[in-house]
Amino acid sequence: MLEVIQLTKHFTQGLLKKKTTYAVQAVSFQLPPGKTLGIMGTSGSGKSTVARLIAGLIRPTAGQIVYQGTVLTGLSAAELRPFRRKLQLVCQHPGLALDPRQTIADALIEPLYVHKLIRSRSQALSKLDKLLHITQLSPDVLTKYPWQISGGQAQRIVIARALGLEPEVLIADEPTAMLDISVQAQILTLLKGIQQQTGLSLILISHDPDVIKACADHMVNMVNGKIAAAGLPSKILTQSGNLFSLRQAMLNQSNGGIQ
Numbered sequence: 589m590l591e592v593i594q595l596t597k598h599f600t601q602g603l604l605k606k607k608t609t610y611a612v613q614a615v616s617f618q619l620p621p622g623k624t625l626g627i628m629g630t631s632g633s634g635k636s637t638v639a640r641l642i643a644g645l646i647r648p649t650a651g652q653i654v655y656q657g658t659v660l661t662g663l664s665a666a667e668l669r670p671f672r673r674k675l676q677l678v679c680q681h682p683g684l685a686l687d688p689r690q691t692i693a694d695a696l697i698e699p700l701y702v703h704k705l706i707r708s709r710s711q712a713l714s715k716l717d718k719l720l721h722i723t724q725l726s727p728d729v730l731t732k733y734p735w736q737i738s739g740g741q742a743q744r745i746v747i748a749r750a751l752g753l754e755p756e757v758l759i760a761d762e763p764t765a766m767l768d769i770s771v772q773a774q775i776l777t778l779l780k781g782i783q784q785q786t787g788l789s790l791i792l793i794s795h796d797p798d799v800i801k802a803c804a805d806h807m808v809n810m811v812n813g814k815i816a817a818a819g820l821p822s823k824i825l826t827q828s829g830n831l832f833s834l835r836q837a838m839l840n841q842s843n844g845g846i847q
């Protein structure tokens with residue numbers, strides 16, 4: 589079980605004239621094993637900051653992240669390392685997550701060596717085979733560079749790389765935002781299929797109510813760093829005015845309007 593308790597993150601910038609952004613304010617939720625939590629909200633509402641906090645990439649200003657009974661927020665960097673492997677983050681820009689000088693095979697293998705999950709070439713090959721199979725990729729992709737593959741393939745590679753570390757929680761931050769509609773559906777189906785096979789818990793971050801409704805067991809809707817609503821997607825997304833205001837906010841954003 590993953591528990592997020594009163595999680596808070598403030599960013600302070602500027603030397604003389606300090607400016608503080610209250611990115612995440614007292615956010616709490618729970619994610620039981622094997623379930624999917626949807627995090628929805630408009631741009632700047634704090635979704636990615638929550639993702640980075642849970643993945644251990646940044647430290648909170650206040651609050652706790654508790655995983656399987658361990659309070660992660662109190663751990664040193666060394667103590668946190670094994671948990672960072674278990675809580676993997678996949679971001680919306682797969683192209684940026686891959687080093688253009690590295691072949692796909694190297695991109696997949698490197699983290700396995702770093703985390704000492706493989707010790708020999710034969711173990712590496714067998715692991716690669718499994719990862720390609722689970723993410724439905726052809727072996728041809730292994731010798732290619734990131735700029736030689738499609739956006740959908742790149743997102744599968746990034747998912748495969750995260751799965752290689754045998755995570756228990758996968759945090760997918762807008763995993764389909766940069767992809768065509770048809771490829772979006774393939775990636776979401778892939779993630780749900782992997783969840784069924786492995787029992788992975790999933791945090792799915794999306795602007796799109798349809799994605800949350802199709803994939804999440806439970807959802808939170810974030811507004812200005814806070815949870816404005818939480819519950820079953822079928823309920824939250826149909827509460828009068830809720831869906832309308834979210835869609836309207838997204839429309840305004842795409843017209844260069846409100847934050």
Ligand SMILES: Nc1ncnc2c1ncn2[C@@H]1O[C@H](COP(=O)(O)OP(=O)(O)OP(=O)(O)O)[C@@H](O)[C@H]1O
Nearest residue numbers: 599601609611629630631632633634635636637638
């Ligand atoms: N490293 C940082 N330094 C300063 N401010 C930051 C930093 N990271 C995020 N913020 C600010 O925190 C707020 C929340 O940002 P965040 O990226 O979490 O929102 P989001 O809901 O994921 O948005 P989007 O959907 O556009 O990705 C924003 O105002 C953002 O500018």
